[in-house]
Amino acid sequence: MKKIGFLINTLAKSGGTERVATVLANALSELDYEVEVICMSKSTESFYILNDRVRVSYLSEKSSVKLTDYWSLGKRLIKAAGHLDYIIGVGMDLCVLTIPLKMFVKTIKVIGWEHFNLTVRGPVVGLGRKLGVWFADHIITLTNHDCEQYRKRTKKVRCIYNPVTINMDPVSNYTSRRILCVGRLTHQKGFDMMVNIWAGIHMRYPDWQLAIVGNGEDESELKTQAAAAGVGNSLEFFEATRDVAAFYSSASIYAMSSRYEGLPLVLIEAQSAGLPLIAFNCETGPKEVITDGYNGYLIPAFDEEVFKDKLQALMKDASLRQEMGKNSLVNSNKFSKANIVPQWCEILV
CATH class of the missing domain: 3.40.50.2000 (Glycogen Phosphorylase B;)
Structure with missing residues (x-):
């Protein structure tokens, strides 16, 4: 052994x-x-x-x-x-x-x-x-x-690749009015840009909510920014949790605003839950998971205006969310533990 x-x-x-x-x-x-x-x-x-x-x-x-x-x-x-x-x-x-x-x-x-x-x-x-x-x-x-x-x-x-780390059945029905973000509340994850993006569009969609799940050193600053932007009623912060699957199941869009990544595990998890994805095309990571126009949208790095446009396209169209979400499920197979763990076993001989 x-x-x-x-x-x-x-x-x-x-x-x-x-x-x-x-x-x-x-x-x-x-x-x-x-x-x-x-x-x-x-x-x-x-x-x-x-x-x-x-x-x-x-x-x-x-x-x-x-x-x-x-x-x-x-x-x-x-x-x-x-x-x-x-x-x-x-x-x-x-x-x-x-x-x-x-x-x-x-x-x-x-x-x-x-x-x-x-x-x-x-x-x-x-x-x-x-x-x-x-x-x-x-x-x-x-x-x-x-x-x-x-x-x-x-x-x-x-x-x-990193494997899918959660065990859950795809349960999104794409009618939820929740957009989900998960990650540490730190500069790398770009939640300050996400607050800016939401501030620019939330008034047009009063029945939609943005949920940010995570802990980190920027928590107080981000909450202050959200309050100043007037999005307090439509943006909610949640503590980091082991039961992140419950948040994926309650959303119909997954959004990521990172400035840089390795391979973003949250995108892998979100697509395994059948969610359409939207993310900045930062240096590495998102383009390994997202095929633009297939299972989500890759946004030119840090272009908040294009992010707003594509996010609204998903918010307006439940059939588009469903189509991209189904494609996410297909794409998630290459990140399954059944595919990833044997690759490690080939090395550990």
Whole structure:
């Protein structure tokens, strides 16, 4: 039985990275693998549910770690991961720890799992990517675009999409007057632009509501912006929840306003619920999920006026919502766990 470890910063957050790592760990543990998740820091319990087969450990008792902690964390990782056959760094920045591990544990194989796109840069992730290119056994990207970029530097790279992470039947009947957005309330997700878009059209559709589900550091600022824009009665904020499926089932359109992404899990989830999609065509991600005019609309990056026009086209036409929603269901098959998990198993041999 192969022993697989996931190294991740924390499981306490409600983001897509934590969600998909949890889903993959659970899926592998149900097959012929012994799985554990090694967290850099110990915050609170996992936001998403891990099954009983998955062991969780922590390199630090701190609620968060700094760069100055990396030396001690590296030494603890050697002890924690010495028995593993594979270690998967959930984020290329963690190659800064997993690559040195290979020097001390000669039998371990290291996988770098890219969770952003290559335009997202920083000193730690930059170093991690270089170490991964030089020394990792495999690099997994979320998009074909990034896979092609990595292949200019290494052949040991493969694109594996994130799998659908929720189990639900498609239940939207496309008559709901709710538009749904899900994500962390942070600059990356562009909810400030979404509030602007809604402010420009909501008066024409008094029976429609925009729902934003998530937590984050911009919550207060976004609520202030919404109040100033006069959309308080038609825009509602909801806390992040494990039961996100209930929100998908209550909507008839899914809207995403991100400034950048890796591969947006929310789009994958929304289309598996049969929702038509609309999103800015940011650097990577949306175009891997949305075929413009087929299962939704790809909007030129950050063009709020075009976003308004296409969103209204969906709001006005239930038959268009239904057609695109049905196409979303067809497209969702390539992101199913039945298709994605075997691709990981081909590597973990």
